[in-house]
Amino acid sequence: MGEKLFVHGYEAVGRGTLNAGCLHFFGYPITPQNEITEFFANELPKRGGRFVQAESESASAAFVFGAAASGIRVITSTASPGWGLMQENLSHISFCELPAVVVNVQRGGPGQGTTRHAQTDYLSATRGGGQGGYKSIVLAPSSVQECHDLMQLAFYLADKYRILTVILADGILIQIAEYIDVKTLDYDPLPEKEWALKGAANKGGKYDWIHSTRGLIPPIYKDIILQIHDKYQKIIDSEVRYNTYKMDDAELIIISYGYVARCAEEAVNMARENGLKAGLLQPITLWPFPYKILKEKALQGCKFLVVEDSMGQMIEDVWLGVEDKSRVSFLGMESRHVSGELGMIFPETILEEVKKIL
């Protein structure tokens, strides 16, 4: 049975990971997610797991490659500049179809940017951030509870599809505390990882090659790419997830994820008090993105307001869903309440925009 705990986002990430049965973490210090790394440094050795502080995020991702190739559940966590550094090895992980989980606690970018929250890695995460054209499942928690639950979903989906799964969080979500139910979630049984590297003697003399030059030797390169993209299509067809709030009768649908979705939820409450029919669509999967529901709502005559803490990244996906069927407005980083790195998009600001549209 689960227990009710008052925890920070970082601890929820940690407890969700432990509840998924993952005992291996490799990471490098970077703000604003150091508490995640420190959680695992404290908790894994007690449980017989392994924690290694790598010398860089490139190395964290290389560790993840090796551990994932050995068939165990493995995780690393980072923030935006480290996310950038990981991309080379994440591309290799993707081409080798290794199941692994990466948490990216977004901070302001580009470059070193800020050490605080932002949502400026959306396109990098959802388009496959590294070389070569690949996809990762991208999950976006918007509460501490979701930090805990989506970690478990992330490991399940990674194993189910042999794919890299990214948790795209932000600096605020990881640093706030809320009451959550801590419990192990049930998922369908998964196939054995018969391909895991552990030495032929440890698997009945069978040997496996997990190498990212697989395009160089038969089966030929094109077949591999087509097979991987068939898998992506299956994920698109069956894994789209989103939350809605007062969306059924809404004339204006706000689309937000992460901490901004919480502000947007409050803005919807305020709008309703003002008699304005606003609702919220909070994508859980940023890839695959919930295009279909957007198109349905657009055809019903709904208007859309994208609110994200960037200069406009998720709005590209909203455009793809809505096509030219309805109006899409945008509220982004320019609407932060102060211009320093602490600036946030407040519910009041969102409400003002809702009033302008409705």
Next chain:
Amino acid sequence: MSEEIKLENKKLVYAPTSYRLEFPSPACPGCGSMVACNIILDVLEELKIIDNSVVVIGVGCAGMGFFGTKMDMAMCSHGSSPTVASGIKHANFDAPIVFTIQGDGDCAAIGAGYLVNSAARGDKITVFMLNNTTYGTTGGQMAPTSLPNQVTTTTPEGRKGSVHGYPLHVPEMLASVKGVAYSARGSISNYANYKRTKKYVKKAFQKQIDNVGLSFVEILTSCPVNWHMEPVEALKWIDKEVVKEFPLGEYLDTDAIE
């Protein structure tokens, strides 16, 4: 397959390992790296650890001798092999023997950061760096181990230290790193060196079996194609020129790290 050799009245001196598949060799004729890989394969069999081993091959020619072996194998990005190997070791809670086969560019240029940090952590893995003083796969460019005055496609007038930098001596460097258990440099250039190198390889694996720390062996190999030499001439060039810059021997051999 060639006709079976009749062994009557003949002593079997060497037979290729049964762990190699009938797989087209990706190496050029006369490639020294293949010889080095054969030494490692032979030692794995002699120590009876080959079925409990995972090989991580780097990007480049060096690991090609391990393409097509009946072993668990991984290959990730250029230079990252020690870290990938360490990930495999941790994931399996230290059970298998894990080692890397890397070229001098993979190991000492793009992978130098991975290697040094893996060594400093004392990762319980074995790293083999096959040094042919050039980038073989890409066509003979200057490597971190190219000799002074060596002509390569990117040093057409010869490597000049003040302009192009100086050769990197990896086993000497690693001998000063605390997490390292064993560090040596061998060569495949003649039979005596071949045998001596085999001893180094055996010792390096033993350090991992004994869980001491990272073990490292550099093996001087030839690249006849990019050196523009006949295979035998290339081997002689190792003994005549390469060993002047890269002396053979053991640089560190410790049974316990304090």
